[in-house]
Amino acid sequence: MSNLTTIILTHNEELNIEECIKSVMRISQRIVVIDSFSNDKTVEIARKMGAEVFQNKWINYAKQFKYGLERACIETKWVFRLDADERLTKESSIELERLCNENEDTDVNGIIVRFEVNFLGRKLRHGGIYPFKKLLVFKYGYGDIEDRNMDEHIVLTEGRTVELENDSLHYDYKDLNFWIDKHNKYSSREVQDYLESLSEKNDGPKLDKSAKIKRIIKFKIYYKLPIGLRALLYFVYRYFIKLGFLDGKEGLIFAVLQAFWYRFLVDSKIFEYNKLLKR
Template sequence: MANAINSVLPISKRIVVVDSYSTDKTVDIAKSLGADILQNPFENQAKQFIYALNTLDIKTTWIMRLDADEIISKNAAKEIEELCLTNINTDINGIVVRFEVNFLGRKLRHGGIYPFRKMIIYKKNKGYMEDREMDEHIVLSEGKSVELKHDSFHRDYKDLNAWIDKHNKYSSREVEDYFTCADKSENDIKLNKSAKIKRYIKLKIYYKLPLGTRAHLYYIYRYYFKLGFLDGKEGKIFAFMQAYWYRFLVDAKILEKRNSINERKI
């Protein structure tokens, strides 16, 4: 978290950390770096950000949402500052940041992972955060977005035990999102291009494939067709864990919930 805060200190007028009553040194570290603290019980990432928006009296034109494991590079920070200054009165209302993903100490450059694009900067009153359990995005209510040229960094320094624990929790929220949102029309939602393509593929293609086999096809696509094998042992582990652990776990929990629903109907 300290790295995330330090990376945006030069370009931020105010930094606020939304803490879910953590028992480690998160609050102390954030305060020592000049950040303000909001505390709210954790439900999901979207609700934490929405809580912050509804609670804070935001005076700036631009808002950035940065996760604790994301670091804005110096070149990207300079580019962000320039774009924000030159587009105050234009219809550019969002900025998409490019992230380089690091897994087990290796930069992943293949497998469809690089660059990981995410719109995390937008003009106040020109966008909103989707209220979803998972796969939440900032959506523009008007105008358009622009993508940075320089990369930033997604660096999770925790071990595989933490990765597994985190993705187990993600899988449960993914299932809730699936049953809540899978059949909804999203034609009127103005996602940025990258997010729109990913969501279309997931909802309209991936989830239409047979449960139990789609995780296998996902692995083949990522590892072979998208050249994930070029990222060495770390790339293989990442592709395997994403497909045969995370995506398959999501499918198993979907089946579990369907069976539970059917049992209650009997």
């Protein structure tokens, strides 16, 4: 076991929460679930699994996680932020435990977790999806989360990061209706971040290199392209240049939904704001 508190954010996650908690039970001293008033069995299952459960009204991921850090009164060396549709494998949990224990007194203050994404029952290995990397584990007091509506990242105040070599799993058991509803909400929050970015002078100076490059490309290049064209180019990049077509029908559906539905929906809402709501 590591000197680690795992914080899981939930809302109606009865299909995912049990396996998520199981995957971190062996290495976590505490498992804390921050639930935004689920109306299914999420809370019941989490408590049955031994997790501490607190409930808080949902605003966005960043504010919910900040609430979790404060409400949980963290006393462990490390904190692990995990979503309910994410889980460690046996190999990644052993490696994470080792890295936490080995680096309690080093300048390694953050650990990047890499995920294998499963979409409609298929592992996506192309299209720039694999591996999906996030800084999710950090020493308490040396990490914070960006106050953003979408695409929020954990940032370190000092120290360096290391990356897991073994994959963890991003596997959501919900259907496409849920995916579409979730990404519709995401698109509205992404528009908020886009509008706020127009007045930002310094964009994420404390982000890790990979996240910083992606942020620059997104706001300094992608959003400078004409509406419509940028969604098309995004699809071409994901599906053809990054070989998303090798992931079969699932890869095609994922690329189309990401580009021509989600990214174009964000663009449409920006257009709507500039034409109608800004007046």
